[in-house]
Amino acid sequence: MMEKLKKMKKFMLPAMMWLIFETIAVTLWLTKQNLFYLFNFSYIGTALAIGFLLFQFQYRHARRVAQFLVGTYMFVYLGLICNENMQIEGFWYYLFTGVFEAATIHYAVAKIFGPLIFGRGWCGFACWTAMVLDLLPYKTPQHPRKKWGFIRYIMFALSFLFVAALFLAQTNHMERIMFWTFLIGNGLYYLVGIVLAFTLKDNRAFCKYICPVAVFLKPMSYFSLLRVKCDKDKCISCGKCKKVCPMDVDVTDNSRKRENGTECILCYECVKACPKNAL
Numbered sequence: 001m002m003e004k005l006k007k008m009k010k011f012m013l014p015a016m017m018w019l020i021f022e023t024i025a026v027t028l029w030l031t032k033q034n035l036f037y038l039f040n041f042s043y044i045g046t047a048l049a050i051g052f053l054l055f056q057f058q059y060r061h062a063r064r065v066a067q068f069l070v071g072t073y074m075f076v077y078l079g080l081i082c083n084e085n086m087q088i089e090g091f092w093y094y095l096f097t098g099v100f101e102a103a104t105i106h107y108a109v110a111k112i113f114g115p116l117i118f119g120r121g122w123c124g125f126a127c128w129t130a131m132v133l134d135l136l137p138y139k140t141p142q143h144p145r146k147k148w149g150f151i152r153y154i155m156f157a158l159s160f161l162f163v164a165a166l167f168l169a170q171t172n173h174m175e176r177i178m179f180w181t182f183l184i185g186n187g188l189y190y191l192v193g194i195v196l197a198f199t200l201k202d203n204r205a206f207c208k209y210i211c212p213v214a215v216f217l218k219p220m221s222y223f224s225l226l227r228v229k230c231d232k233d234k235c236i237s238c239g240k241c242k243k244v245c246p247m248d249v250d251v252t253d254n255s256r257k258r259e260n261g262t263e264c265i266l267c268y269e270c271v272k273a274c275p276k277n278a279l
């Protein structure tokens with residue numbers, strides 16, 4: 001009986017994830033009368049559920065599978081083939097035009113309201129920038145964190161001002177400009193991300209200091225339902241969880257104000273490393 005219950009528990013999180021995305025898929029399909037939303041969110045939900053399921057069965061590369069399934073779909077299919085700018089500039093662009101489509105829906109689900117449920121799961125399981133950065137050699141930071149987080153706010157403001165200036169100047173061919181912004185912006189993100197990773201010996205340096213999307217993600221994930229928590233009765237304070245954390249989170253502190261708490265990308269490296277199954 002206990003064995004059966006344990007097995008069922010392993011399916012619960014992936015099933016919940018799939019159901020959330022399926023609900024979004026069906027709701028958007030029916031309200032927007034567009035079959036694309038059914039396909040899009042069903043695909044993303046299924047890819048994430050596969051990743052979570054593989055993780056429950058302790059497959060080493062579970063997260064990477066989801067990251068590649070979602071990341072390549074969004075970057076190659078939506079970005080390069082369908083010409084949708086899913087970067088932050090694309091979000092501002094669609095917001096200014098008053099269209100609740102593509103990037104605005106993507107931001108609402110993955111980066112603004114979704115994090116209230118699944119925190120920064122986007123950063124751990126789906127982002128196409130991190131999909132490449134996570135391949136680099138510095139999976140855990142080799143030096144203490146720098147106080148450079150303010151750069152992301154400058155990037156955020158610049159992205160907003162750039163799109164606002166295009167609108168104010170009543171620029172022609174905005175769709176084309178947005179596509180090129182997507183290409184050049186991504187190229188720059190990869191370049192800066194890779195250079196920073198090697199310079200600071202930290203694969204996720206770009207996420208910690210530069211990425212403007214974190215301006216949305218951080219405050220929303222503060223309230224996240226899904227969090228890694230520590231069972232204090234089991235914990236022996238060995239510090240292994242903090243050592244392997246790519247984002248320098250003090251996961252042994254269960255409070256929402258824990259050190260770097262809004263940086264957690266739900267990668268579960270700490271859970272895998274804990275010798276006492278305390279997380």
Ligand code: SF4
Nearest residue numbers: 123127129130207211
């Ligand atoms: S912080 Fe930005 S670059 Fe890093 S994983 Fe999140 S969205 Fe991607």
Ligand code: SF4
Nearest residue numbers: 245264265267268270
């Ligand atoms: S190692 Fe744990 S605390 Fe750190 S980012 Fe991953 S899930 Fe969050």
Ligand code: SF4
Nearest residue numbers: 235236238239241274
């Ligand atoms: S790895 Fe586990 S036992 Fe060690 S400090 Fe972290 S939670 Fe506690």
